[in-house]
Amino acid sequence: MDTFLLRPPKTTRRDFLKIAGASLALLGLSQTLTPKVVKALESTSGKPAVIWLEGQDCAGCTESFLNSQEPLAVSLLLDTISLRYHETAMAASGYHSEEALEATIAEGGYILVIEGSIPLAEDGLYCTVGGKTFRDIVHDAAENAAAIIPVGSCAAYGGIPAAGPTDAVGYLFRGTKKHHYYDDVTGDTPVINLPTCPLHPERLVAVIVHYLTFGTVPPLDDFNRPLAFYGTLQHENCERRGHFEAGRFVTDWGDPDQQGWCLYLKGCRGPWSYQDCWKRLWNNRTSYCIASNAPCVGCSEPEFYETFSPLYERRFDVELPGIGRVNIDKVMATIAGVTAAGVGIDMLISRMKESGKES
Template identity: 40%
Template sequence: MDNIGSQMISGPETKGVSRRDFIKVCSVAAAAVGLPAWAGEKMAENVGKKKPSVVWLHFQECTGCTESLLRTSHPDVGALILDLVSVDYHETLFAAAGKQIEAALETAKKAGGYVLVVEGAIPKKDDGIYCMVGGKTAVDSLVECAEKAAAVICIGSCSSWGGVPSAAPNPTQAVGAPEILKEKGIKKPVVTLPGCPANPYNLLGTVLQFATFGTLPKLDEKGRPAFAYGRVIHEDCPRRPHFDAGRFAQAYGDEGHRNGWCLYKIGCKGPQTHANCSLLSFCEVPGAWPIGIGHPCVGCTEQGIVFNVPINQNLPIEHPTAPMAYPAIHPEHGVVGGSPVAVGLGGAVIGALVGAGVVASRKMAAADDADGKE
């Protein structure tokens, strides 16, 4: 088998995926990156003609991002991988090994123009000997593949900025792929999709947009797509109404925790964590994320938070004012009354309710200090 990757390619019909389902998943991917519905059909049409080539490298990581991709069910991973993109190199998914899989990588590099997906951190200590694949260090493999790539996508926090391997004391001097590429002077479009793991649809939408339209999503200063990382989790959290009303779980298992109240008091990092976890379900399972199962957000997309800030420690709130606080264009005063005094009283009551969460959060630190002294 000279080109193992090419033998993985098949059309939607051969995999038992209907055209309707095929367009559906493309539409979901398009919506994930903020593109209109017609873009999904365009993606499906383009994929039918030529599947985007993907080379996927593994370095220092737990393979959690790939495992999440494997559990995408609509369609299943076979349709997702084989019908939407051409995976020309992937150590976890390939049945081959040794010289055969390395031959597939060399063939892909000769062709060039692929989307390079990097999963895992890259160690720099002792010339990178703490992560070697096929006799090459992670640094060398990354540079060689990036030079032939059309774009680089760093999936997961490990690849984006170092993740778990870079946690103190960072014995291998692990860093993210963007840092290595910058040091080596590799100038390619680079997208970072931090998360432990990153949502598969964020990756799929980015790859298909680049393959179909030749463009990448709008990126922030850290190379993260604005569609997925433009807002903090706190803004779209399903528990946000409890925060606005001043209802907080005080401890795991208490009445507030069982009733789904806000988890800020027990260390939720949602107010400082940029991600779309609450808006885009993992593997199409509603509630399959930390807050959905009753655990505070740990800030896994943020380099300065996860592995650096204790889980139970509170952080400042980036957007304390609730969206419901904005006045209506045509406010109704029928219930309150028409007099200036009545309207003012109504506004004061609403303002007090909306500000309850803010006031409560400001008092938390003082209350905790008082409890500690007692």
């Protein structure tokens, strides 16, 4: 049964080559593997099945994925694999769509993509689809899945809905802590979290390509994120880092002299945010938050949204990775003299730590 509205042009070998090249680069793997990836993509055309569930979400991850101008995202979904169920993209509705879902679950061996958080409060009644709680839909779909990919911050850790009253969780995590609700159906099934708000489409394509080619998932960190995409800290790679070091911070959005300065005092969470947005960029590699003069809000992290809120306000007591806890007000109080003396802020923080003066 063809349940889908969207039908792009058939994927060509040239498209496969682009998908292979981009995915290998994204995963940090050698381009010499390109023929192997292309062969895997061509031979798996039409398979394996993918179920894409949506719970407490805004469909932003779906939008992000389908709006990708590169042929790789949509072509991969609709021509290389068999997308059996996707509430936003499929034409079918009602009983037909639910039948497609049930048939695919009964078949087993599919990739399960989850978008949106899962409300556990009140027995899951805050989100129901077709008369069934999303909590239970995820439970049933996870049991026979070959791999589970929660996309976006909500499905990974609870995200924005976790700030509300529904006990919204990700598939494995409630914020930074594992909740174990799905342990009975997860078993050894790999779970690959792809947070950010919304999903970056290239990261999902690369994970699927890796799975189709090697039958495995790339190495993950403690929050089940692929290290290839989440192994670097924004702050350490930021194009504004020089201004941070020199103590030049944006305090007035309207001051042209502050253009390009560090956004820490405007609430940047880059010092806590592990991702590759700084080199991956967004919107078909056009730009990303900091390059667009907006602070990183840390949407790649399990602390997003509630622990990091209010967004766009600086934090006072901060735990800087590799440095320790510092009181940013103390740093700011002395920064003018320090920068005049040509000493970087990191050195100042280290000195405060060494001398035991930090809060």
